[in-house]
Amino acid sequence: xxxxxxxxxxxxxxxxxxxxxxxxxxxxxxxxxxxxxxxxxxxxxxxxxxxxxxxxxxxxxxxxxxxxxxxxxxxxxxxxxxxxxxxxxxxxxxxxxxxxxxxxxxxxxxxxxxxxxxxxxxxxxxxxxxxxxxxxxxxxxxxxxxxxxxxxxxxxxxxxxxxxxxxxxxxxxxxxxxxxxxxxxxxxxxxxxxxxxxxxxxxxxxxxxxxxxxxxxxxxxxxxxxxxxxxxxxxxxxxxxxxxxxxxxxxxxxxxxxxxxxxxxxxxxxxxxxxxxxxxxxxxxxxxxxxxxxxxxxxxxx
Amino acid sequence: xxxxxxxxxxxxxxxxxxxxxxxxxxxxxxxxxxxxxxxxxxxxxxxxxxxxxxxxxxxxxxxxxxxxxxxxxxxxxxxxxxxxxxxxxxxxxxxxxxxxxxxxxxxxxxxxxxxxxxxxxxxxxxxxxxxxxxxxxxxxxxxxxxxxxxxxxxxxxxxxxxx
Amino acid sequence: xxxxxxxxxxxxxxxxxxxxxxxxxxxxxxxxxxxxxxxxxxxxxxxxxxxxxxxxxxxxxxxxxxxxxxxxxxxxxxxxxxxxxxxxxxxxxxxxxxxxxxxxxxxxxxxxxxxxxxxxxxxxxxxxxxxxxxxxxxxxxxxxxxxxxxxxxxxxxxxxxxxxxxxxxxxxxxxxxxxxxx
Ligand code: SF4
Ligand code: SF4
Ligand code: SF4
Numbered sequence: 287x288x289x290x291x292x293x294x295x296x297x298x299x300x301x302x303x304x305x306x307x308x309x310x311x312x313x314x315x316x317x318x319x320x321x322x323x324x325x326x327x328x329x330x331x332x333x334x335x336x337x338x339x340x341x342x343x344x345x346x347x348x349x350x351x352x353x354x355x356x357x358x359x360x361x362x363x364x365x366x367x368x369x370x371x372x373x374x375x376x377x378x379x380x381x382x383x384x385x386x387x388x389x390x391x392x393x394x395x396x397x398x399x400x401x402x403x404x405x406x407x408x409x410x411x412x413x414x415x416x417x418x419x420x421x422x423x424x425x426x427x428x429x430x431x432x433x434x435x436x437x438x439x440x441x442x443x444x445x446x447x448x449x450x451x452x453x454x455x456x457x458x459x460x461x462x463x464x465x466x467x468x469x470x471x472x473x474x475x476x477x478x479x480x481x482x483x484x485x486x487x488x489x490x491x492x493x494x495x496x497x498x499x500x501x502x503x504x505x506x507x508x509x510x511x512x513x514x515x516x517x518x519x520x521x522x523x524x525x526x527x528x529x530x531x532x533x534x535x536x537x538x539x540x541x542x543x544x545x546x547x548x549x550x551x552x553x554x555x556x557x558x559x560x561x562x563x564x565x566x567x568x569x570x571x572x573x574x575x576x577x578x579x580x581x582x583x584x585x586x587x588x
Numbered sequence: 589x590x591x592x593x594x595x596x597x598x599x600x601x602x603x604x605x606x607x608x609x610x611x612x613x614x615x616x617x618x619x620x621x622x623x624x625x626x627x628x629x630x631x632x633x634x635x636x637x638x639x640x641x642x643x644x645x646x647x648x649x650x651x652x653x654x655x656x657x658x659x660x661x662x663x664x665x666x667x668x669x670x671x672x673x674x675x676x677x678x679x680x681x682x683x684x685x686x687x688x689x690x691x692x693x694x695x696x697x698x699x700x701x702x703x704x705x706x707x708x709x710x711x712x713x714x715x716x717x718x719x720x721x722x723x724x725x726x727x728x729x730x731x732x733x734x735x736x737x738x739x740x741x742x743x744x745x746x747x748x749x750x751x
Numbered sequence: 752x753x754x755x756x757x758x759x760x761x762x763x764x765x766x767x768x769x770x771x772x773x774x775x776x777x778x779x780x781x782x783x784x785x786x787x788x789x790x791x792x793x794x795x796x797x798x799x800x801x802x803x804x805x806x807x808x809x810x811x812x813x814x815x816x817x818x819x820x821x822x823x824x825x826x827x828x829x830x831x832x833x834x835x836x837x838x839x840x841x842x843x844x845x846x847x848x849x850x851x852x853x854x855x856x857x858x859x860x861x862x863x864x865x866x867x868x869x870x871x872x873x874x875x876x877x878x879x880x881x882x883x884x885x886x887x888x889x890x891x892x893x894x895x896x897x898x899x900x901x902x903x904x905x906x907x908x909x910x911x912x913x914x915x916x917x918x919x920x921x922x923x924x925x926x927x928x929x930x931x932x933x
Pocket of ligand 2: 792840
């Protein structure tokens with residue numbers, strides 16, 4: 287199989303769009319159902335995220351007056367393409383893409399693109415609420431990226447390489463644990479879940495930065511969010527869960543680990559109320575900073 | 589109807605997102621929407637989500653007396669809802685003005701004269717189960733393609749094709 | 752931590768959600784759908800008078816019938832009509848009025864037709880008294896023939912009885928068949 291084909295398969299089939307979308311819907315359903323059950327509610331039916339996206343695909347797109355059509359419609363596509371491409375280079379078992387040197391840098395870059403798209407989506411919408419959401423998103427990303435990036439970079443430091451496969455082969459040690467905790471610290475804000483659901487504060491600033499989006503572009507944003515959830519959980523699993531020599535077992539372990547992580551952040555989200563932007567920012571720069579410092583120190587001490 | 593259209597039609601029924609519009613309500617009807625999100629009635633079991641912006645909504649719940657000032661707001665917000673869309677009128681106020689009819693700033697007419705209403709939920713205020721039933725009914729209309737705006741859209745398409 | 756305990760407790764218990772087909776029961780005193788019993792109504796107009804939003808009104812077909820109209824889209828379910836109806840012809844049942852598609856007009860309208868009856872004495876069309884009211888009135892041994900009288904004839908019959916009561920023994924009573932003023 288030529289390299290081009292393997293990339294195409296990785297992006298379109300496994301671990302890309304064809305598998306990631308249903309997996310993302312499953313994980314979103316799991317989160318929503320868990321929230322509902324924790325609140326003593328029945329919760330959505332199993333196919334709910336799928337129905338949501340299909341319905342949005344069948345709706346009209348209303349484009350606000352005075353908005354740049356090109357950028358407005360391109361943002362969700364770029365966002366979806368970026369997360370799918372990012373997922374395609376995560377070395378899940380059976381991923382046909384060869385490991386490249388420095389693919390971690392590419393991955394981290396691609397993972398920033400959806401955030402950037404959301405910020406831009408808020409600003410191009412010309413809605414005041416959208417702009418507030420975009421501003422919050424941008425500031426929050428400055429905060430949570432500290433522990434998030436440090437967790438990955440610390441692992442790269444231990445492995446001595448910016449290559450995903452090398453990260454997986456690092457012998458298990460205390461740095462794994464510390465880096466995993468640092469990563470988990472950043473995860474709720476990365477997923478925009480409750481104590482840090484500041485950028486998508488529904489009913490406070492009405493909606494997230496997609497406030498002016500409707501129909502298929504909104505569906506693409508929802509899809510890209512679903513895949514982002516898969517990406518984040520699987521990235522956690524791939525980097526921090528020790529791999530076994532059997533790929534099918536690995537796959538099952540990764541998926542279960544992903545669901546467990548989601549369960550944890552959902553529990554946190556249900557038990558807490560939303561913080562203010564300054565509080566979240568302070569939290570990440572103080573506690574996230576301390577966690578990052580400890581993790582980096584552990585890589586040096588080793 | 590091909591498979592994709594069928595799936596989309598079913599999705600319309602299974603995923604009705606609502607947006608709430610208070611046209612001058614005494615708040616009684618709006619208070620009765622809140623229990624829909626509570627554990628007992630849990631609107632999410634029908635896939636209903638409450639959204640703040642009309643751009644994300646499929647069904648607009650309009651409550652309250654129409655006033656001279658809210659008339660334009662209703663029209664603006666209705667226009668922002670991407671079609672296919674449905675309108676559910678809550679309580680007696682939108683259909684007649686209820687006890688407020690005849691006040692100088694109240695538009696004592698039916699909401700139907702402003703936007704096409706698909707489902708009326710009677711009551712003052714309606715009970716939450718009646719509201720839930722009204723939303724489910726509107727969602728069913730969306731699936732069947734028989735909300736007033738959908739029918740009107742079809743007519744316009746036909747007219748465009750014939751002329 | 753207390754919150755964590757609460758939500759984990761929720762997770763362990765079954766959900767409290769009721770399915771749409773199994774909604775909580777409505778309290779028996781709930782003022783829901785309004786019903787009207789034409790056979791008890793005297794078309795006195797009290798309900799229309801006390802109704803603040805003017806949900807009730809009357810139309811008539813002169814000489815034939817009176818119609819009582821109700822529009823649910825204008826009712827505030829205050830129950831004043833039920834409270835003030837002298838013959839208890841109106842009841843607010845505890846059933847929740849269901850939502851309706853606008854295909855059926857702009858909401859539920861009730862109409863109940865009250866047929867006029869000719870007076871057995873003068874022939875004038877009038878709203879007959881409800882049977883229960885008549886039983887209550889005529890139980891006291893009043894003249895059975897008066898049951899079919901119109902209000903005017905009843906008044907005339909009552910005054911005739913009064914006049915006769917004042918006549919001295921043996922005097923001829925006032926001539927029967929005299930007409931009331933109309
Ligand atoms: S219908 Fe009744 S409860 Fe609802 S807004 Fe009107 S007066 Fe208030
Ligand atoms: S319903 Fe009762 S109050 Fe109304 S007109 Fe009939 S008798 Fe009178
Ligand atoms: S319940 Fe109140 S508002 Fe409704 S018809 Fe009777 S008097 Fe009028």
